[in-house]
Amino acid sequence: MSRQHRTNENFEPFEANNPIPWPVIALALALATWGILTFLYSYMAADESQQQPASQTEQAGSGQVPTTESTETTVPDDGAQxxxxxxxxxxxxxxSGVGEAIPPLAGSAWVLGSGEQAAGILLFGIRGPINVQGTTYNGRMPTFGDTLDNKEIAAIVTHIRSSWGNNAGxxxxxxxxxxxxxxRDRTTPWKGGAxxxxxxxxxxxAEDN
Known part of the structure; x- marks a missing residue:
């Protein structure tokens, strides 16, 4: 005996309702959020880079920190320093000098007067005896003419002439x-006070000669 199948002419196919698991939804939302934030960050960074001055951009690329300070070395003119x-x-x-080894500058006629001799002493130095306030010193003062420029020597002499009781201009x-x-033809230190x-x-x- 065969089984007779009946066909429902009004039957429509359908799929079973299988909901998407919530972890998959959460992961999808997280990936979408991450993508949006990454796009916005890249856009803002590119816009800021375009607004940055070219010089700073080049310095940033070379690893140098941009600065507004000049790299030129300024010559100090502070006489005391x-x-x-x-x-x-x-x-x-x-x-005050040092005993009988280094002469004092306070009250010395060698640093007063017109100031020409003080400038000359700093320019060329001294090697030989010189009398300062009754004491003869026979040391060696360095030559600063090749080390210091005119402005620096003038600043030092001016400081000496106006310090420790000295009252010269x-x-x-x-x-x-x-x-x-x-x-300009001189190449050696002065040979003392004489x-x-x-x-x-x-x-x-009577004391400074």
Missing amino acids: LFDSYCASCHQNNG AISADLVQAQRERF ELNSHFNVART
């Missing part, structure tokens, strides 16, 4: 330049 750097180790911060860089030109006196009108006293 220069004196501390080049002279105080010998003449002391108060200009400032000197200019032009005065220092005039001494350079006056003795040679200095032969070139400069130092206010000679």
